[in-house]
Amino acid sequence: MKDAPSISSAEGKLGVLLPGFGAVATTVVAGVEAVRQGLGKPFGSLTQLNTIRLGKRTDNRAPLIKDFIGLAELDQLVFGAWDPIPDDGYASAVNAGVLSRGEHLDPIKGFLESIKPMPAVFDTAYVKRLDGPNVKSAANKFELAAALREDIRRFKADNDLARAVMVWCGSTEIFLRPGPVHATLEAFEEGMRNNDPAIAPSMIYAYAAIMEGVPYANGAPNLSADIPALEKLAIERSVPIGGKDFKTGQTLMKTILAPGLKARMLGIRGWFSTNILGNRDGAVLDDPESFKTKEESKLGVLEHVLQPKMYPDLYGNLYHKVRINYYPPRGDDKEGWDNLDIFGWLGYPMQIKVDFLCKDSILAAPIVLDLALFLDLAGRARMGGIQEWLSFYFKSPQVPEGLYPEHDLFIQHWKLKNTLRWLAGEEQITHLGREYYE
Ligand SMILES: NC(=O)c1ccc[n+]([C@@H]2O[C@H](COP(=O)([O-])OP(=O)(O)OC[C@H]3O[C@@H](n4cnc5c(N)ncnc54)[C@H](O)[C@@H]3O)[C@@H](O)[C@H]2O)c1
Numbered sequence: 001m002k003d004a005p006s007i008s009s010a011e012g013k014l015g016v017l018l019p020g021f022g023a024v025a026t027t028v029v030a031g032v033e034a035v036r037q038g039l040g041k042p043f044g045s046l047t048q049l050n051t052i053r054l055g056k057r058t059d060n061r062a063p064l065i066k067d068f069i070g071l072a073e074l075d076q077l078v079f080g081a082w083d084p085i086p087d088d089g090y091a092s093a094v095n096a097g098v099l100s101r102g103e104h105l106d107p108i109k110g111f112l113e114s115i116k117p118m119p120a121v122f123d124t125a126y127v128k129r130l131d132g133p134n135v136k137s138a139a140n141k142f143e144l145a146a147a148l149r150e151d152i153r154r155f156k157a158d159n160d161l162a163r164a165v166m167v168w169c170g171s172t173e174i175f176l177r178p179g180p181v182h183a184t185l186e187a188f189e190e191g192m193r194n195n196d197p198a199i200a201p202s203m204i205y206a207y208a209a210i211m212e213g214v215p216y217a218n219g220a221p222n223l224s225a226d227i228p229a230l231e232k233l234a235i236e237r238s239v240p241i242g243g244k245d246f247k248t249g250q251t252l253m254k255t256i257l258a259p260g261l262k263a264r265m266l267g268i269r270g271w272f273s274t275n276i277l278g279n280r281d282g283a284v285l286d287d288p289e290s291f292k293t294k295e296e297s298k299l300g301v302l303e304h305v306l307q308p309k310m311y312p313d314l315y316g317n318l319y320h321k322v323r324i325n326y327y328p329p330r331g332d333d334k335e336g337w338d339n340l341d342i343f344g345w346l347g348y349p350m351q352i353k354v355d356f357l358c359k360d361s362i363l364a365a366p367i368v369l370d371l372a373l374f375l376d377l378a379g380r381a382r383m384g385g386i387q388e389w390l391s392f393y394f395k396s397p398q399v400p401e402g403l404y405p406e407h408d409l410f411i412q413h414w415k416l417k418n419t420l421r422w423l424a425g426e427e428q429i430t431h432l433g434r435e436y437y438e
């Protein structure tokens with residue numbers, strides 16, 4: 001194994017740039033400010049709450065992750081955003097209807113109003129169910145990328161930032177497959193100059209971020225930085241990237257349950273998942289082309305956790321179906337039902353029903369915060385390219401060609417912590433534990 005890289009200091013202000021200033025983005029921005037003001041606690045965030053065991057169990061060394069590895073503090077964070085809808089942070093958070101006005105939004109109204117989204121690189125061809133006037137115009141996509149790069153530089157200068165990271169919190173774009181225009185940087189830059197339709201807005205943000213040395217993560221399932229041209233660029237420039245699609249709600253449950261059933265060698269015949277949600281994300285996903293992108297992201301999970309080719313008797317005939325239904329009365333309060341038809345000893349059937357009444361953005365907000373702080377750490381360690389150790393946070397983890405993604409939440413968690421131990425020069429924990437008995 002390579003020696004751990006040296007990590008530069010976390011001092012100075014850290015910009016957190018958010019393309020997309022809707023439910024998830026405003027919930028994280030308002031949440032961070034609420035925590036800074038003592039109005040709430042950052043539940044769900046590993047960077048704020050989790051400890052890490054070091055050495056033997058008998059050593060009693062378990063510092064908080066943030067103290068152990070030296071992450072930026074919440075007070076150092078400065079938020080910026082882009083959105084085609086010009087609503088400021090307060091208006092957008094009220095519209096999203098996630099956080100309580102009385103308890104969390106009104107006390108920080110001035111702060112939220114001060115964050116106004118910059119004009120977006122946006123095109124309704126890629127997100128069909130919404131539109132807005134706060135949009136950049138330029139002769140071609142290369143110039144749009146240049147305008148985003150200018151925004152990043154200006155935002156850094158205006159706010160006296162030491163560093164910045166970018167987390168895509170924008171809508172799910174239509175389904176695109178990687179093609180020749182995504183293969184190399186030359187083809188990609190040429191494609192931007194020619195307004196190639198295979199280059200979606202989220203790719204332009206990712207390109208701009210990497211060119212500006214800004215680590216980038218994608219919280220939606222669209223390709224964005226998951227194309228060879230941008231992966232190579234990220235390695236060349238030592239800029240961390242990660243994706244795709246925040247692992248919240250139903251898929252979180254799936255990656256908790258499926259590894260458990262598989263660990264016990266229990267079979268699964270069918271897994272039917274259906275959701276109702278009524279927020280703006282739900283409206284966008286009501287478009288079949290955006291839903292297709294999400295569906296691909298959600299379906300891959302079981303295949304990789306259960307390994308049906310290795311266990312054909314247990315998982316070879318698994319019928320897996322995922323539905324998302326837009327149902328406005330629910331707003332951000334999603335309901336996800338799962339029906340699992342499982343079987344055990346001699347093939348006797350059993351069923352599991354899960355009814356998860358969740359709040360999507362409440363589950364996504366701590367992920368955005370953790371990604372921002374861990375991406376910044378990776379950037380300070382000059383770890384360029386895909387950060388597979390952050391798979392823990394994604395439904396559809398980005399991996400290099402030829403490697404299958406690891407979906408098991410527990411393996412992902414272990415990988416994340418072992419990466420932190422490696423970065424800090426601490427011993428890996430294998431859980432072998434023979435030493436306690438010898
Ligand atoms: N909420 C969750 O738990 C969750 C989980 C996984 C993934 N996601 C994904 O995260 C994204 C955000 O979710 P949300 O609930 O906040 O949705 P939202 O609709 O409330 O917010 C998305 C915002 O992105 C903006 N947008 C669209 N295209 C843009 C562009 N090109 N540039 C800048 N802004 C753009 C939209 O105008 C909208 O305001 C979605 O893609 C969603 O699928 C959300």
